[in-house]
Amino acid sequence: MTRSPKFPNLARLALCGGVFLSSVSASLFLPAFSSSVRAAWEDSPKAVLDEAWQIVYRDYVDPSFNQTNWMALREELLEKDYSSTEATYGALREALAKLEDPYTRFMDPEQYQALTNQTSGELSGVGIRLKADAVTGLLLIEEPIANSPAMAAGVKSGDRVLAIDGAQTLGMEVNQAANLIRGEVGTDVALTLSRDGKQFDVTLRRARIEVPSVNYSVKEEGGNEIGYIHLSQFTSHAAREMRDAIRTLNQENVDAFVLDLRGNPGGLLYSSIDIARMWLDTGTIVKTVDRDSHNEELLANHTSLTHLPLVVLVDNNSASSSEILAGALQDNHRATIIGTQTFGKALVQSLHPLSDGSGIAVTIAHYYTPNGTDISKKGVIPDVEVRLSRREQQQLAQNPATIGTMADPHYSRAVMFLESSLLAQPTGRSNQLSERPVEGAAKAGVVQN
Known part of the structure; x- marks a missing residue:
C-alpha cells in the first residue's frame, strides 16, 4: 500500500462542498532575501499572490492546470505593480479563472471568515x-x-x-x-x-x-413511528448531532427512519464519512483519486447505530457531501433514495488561509461512489423519483412547517414506501442488517490502495 504525501488521510482533512483548514507554509520559491527585504516582501500584496499561487501549484487536482503554464503565470503576476489590495485580489481571481474550475476560488477576508463560520457550525x-x-x-x-x-x-x-x-x-x-x-x-x-x-x-x-445542523422528531404515520432527521449541512458538529439524534430516536422505539438531505449543500468530508458509518456496518463509503492518481478507499467500520429501514430524501440542491452519503447508502443497499436527481459535484476542495486574512479553496481530488460511479454533472439518481410541480415547490417554500409532513410529497412518498416495507416483514419491525456487505471489505476504517 502507498500513501500520497499530499494526501495524509483525506477523510480527516478535506471537505466536499466545503474545505479543510490548513496553515500556509513559507514560500517554496522565494530567493534568499535579506531580513529587511523579506519583511517588506511579506507585507506586500504580492506575498498573498505568491502564497495562493504556490498552493495551487502544489495541490491542484489537474497537474496541467487546464493547459496553463502555471510557472509563467507566477512571473507575470509578480512583475506587475498593483495600486491597491483590491487590484491584487482581482489579478488573483483572473489567474484562477484560467483553470475553469468554479470550485477553486479566492475569498477576501470577509468571504473567507463567512465560509469558515459556515463549515465550523x-x-x-x-x-x-x-x-x-x-x-x-x-x-x-x-x-x-x-x-x-x-x-x-x-x-x-x-x-x-x-x-x-x-x-x-x-x-x-x-x-x-x-x-x-x-x-x-x-x-x-x-x-x-x-x-x-x-x-x-x-x-x-x-x-x-x-448553530444546529440536525433537527429530528418522532412522527406517527399509519400506526408506525418514523424517526425523521433533517441534516442541513455537514459541519464540524454534524456527526455528534447525528449520533445524538439516532440514539434518541432508537430509545423512542421508532420503526424506521427518514433522513432528509434536501437542500444540503455539503460541507466537511470527514463529517459525511462519520455519519455514513452510523448507518453502515460494512462496505465502501467513497473512493477518491488525487492529482497523482493515488486512490483512497474509505470504508465503514462496524459502528452502525441502527439497522432499521431507511429512506433518504434528496433534491437537486443536495450536493457534495450529501451526494457522498446518499451514494454510499444507495450502492450498499442500505437505504432507498427518494426525490430528484442531486446536484452532481464530485470534487473535493481544501481551504487555506492566507497571510492577510483572505483564503483560497483548491480542488484536490475527484471522488466516486462505492460502485465506481462518477456523478459529475449527473448527480445521484434516486431509486424512486418524485418531481414537484412549481405549485408544490411554492407551497413548501411559503409554508416551511409542512416540510417533513404528509403535505410534503417527498416525505409522504417515503412514508408510503416504509409502510409497505414494514408490512412485508413478519414481525412488523426489523432489527436485521438491511445493508448488503461488500465482499472482501476490510475491517479497517481507511484503506489506501
Missing part, C-alpha cells in the same frame, strides 16, 4: 434567525437558537425588530440587519422589539453560538 452573535415578513417586508425573529443569549433573554419567534443599536430597521435588508447584530464576542447589542403591539428593549451580549 459556529458564529459570533446573539443566536437569532431573522426573516422579512412576506407581505409587509418588516424584520421578524424567525426563531431564537437554543442555548443562546437571545433564548436566555426571552426573545420569541415572531417578535418584530424595530431597531438595532438605535438604527431603525424600516427598509433594512435581512443581511444588513444580521451584520449589525453580529460582532465581537463579549460585546453588547441593543434591540428594540415589539410583541403583541407592545414595544420593549433588550440588550444582548454576543457569544460564540453553535
Whole structure:
C-alpha cells in the first residue's frame, strides 16, 4: 500500500462542498532575501499572490492546470505593480479563472471568515434567525437558537425588530440587519422589539453560538413511528448531532427512519464519512483519486447505530457531501433514495488561509461512489423519483412547517414506501442488517490502495 504525501488521510482533512483548514507554509520559491527585504516582501500584496499561487501549484487536482503554464503565470503576476489590495485580489481571481474550475476560488477576508463560520457550525452573535415578513417586508425573529443569549433573554419567534443599536430597521435588508447584530464576542447589542403591539428593549451580549445542523422528531404515520432527521449541512458538529439524534430516536422505539438531505449543500468530508458509518456496518463509503492518481478507499467500520429501514430524501440542491452519503447508502443497499436527481459535484476542495486574512479553496481530488460511479454533472439518481410541480415547490417554500409532513410529497412518498416495507416483514419491525456487505471489505476504517 502507498500513501500520497499530499494526501495524509483525506477523510480527516478535506471537505466536499466545503474545505479543510490548513496553515500556509513559507514560500517554496522565494530567493534568499535579506531580513529587511523579506519583511517588506511579506507585507506586500504580492506575498498573498505568491502564497495562493504556490498552493495551487502544489495541490491542484489537474497537474496541467487546464493547459496553463502555471510557472509563467507566477512571473507575470509578480512583475506587475498593483495600486491597491483590491487590484491584487482581482489579478488573483483572473489567474484562477484560467483553470475553469468554479470550485477553486479566492475569498477576501470577509468571504473567507463567512465560509469558515459556515463549515465550523459556529458564529459570533446573539443566536437569532431573522426573516422579512412576506407581505409587509418588516424584520421578524424567525426563531431564537437554543442555548443562546437571545433564548436566555426571552426573545420569541415572531417578535418584530424595530431597531438595532438605535438604527431603525424600516427598509433594512435581512443581511444588513444580521451584520449589525453580529460582532465581537463579549460585546453588547441593543434591540428594540415589539410583541403583541407592545414595544420593549433588550440588550444582548454576543457569544460564540453553535448553530444546529440536525433537527429530528418522532412522527406517527399509519400506526408506525418514523424517526425523521433533517441534516442541513455537514459541519464540524454534524456527526455528534447525528449520533445524538439516532440514539434518541432508537430509545423512542421508532420503526424506521427518514433522513432528509434536501437542500444540503455539503460541507466537511470527514463529517459525511462519520455519519455514513452510523448507518453502515460494512462496505465502501467513497473512493477518491488525487492529482497523482493515488486512490483512497474509505470504508465503514462496524459502528452502525441502527439497522432499521431507511429512506433518504434528496433534491437537486443536495450536493457534495450529501451526494457522498446518499451514494454510499444507495450502492450498499442500505437505504432507498427518494426525490430528484442531486446536484452532481464530485470534487473535493481544501481551504487555506492566507497571510492577510483572505483564503483560497483548491480542488484536490475527484471522488466516486462505492460502485465506481462518477456523478459529475449527473448527480445521484434516486431509486424512486418524485418531481414537484412549481405549485408544490411554492407551497413548501411559503409554508416551511409542512416540510417533513404528509403535505410534503417527498416525505409522504417515503412514508408510503416504509409502510409497505414494514408490512412485508413478519414481525412488523426489523432489527436485521438491511445493508448488503461488500465482499472482501476490510475491517479497517481507511484503506489506501
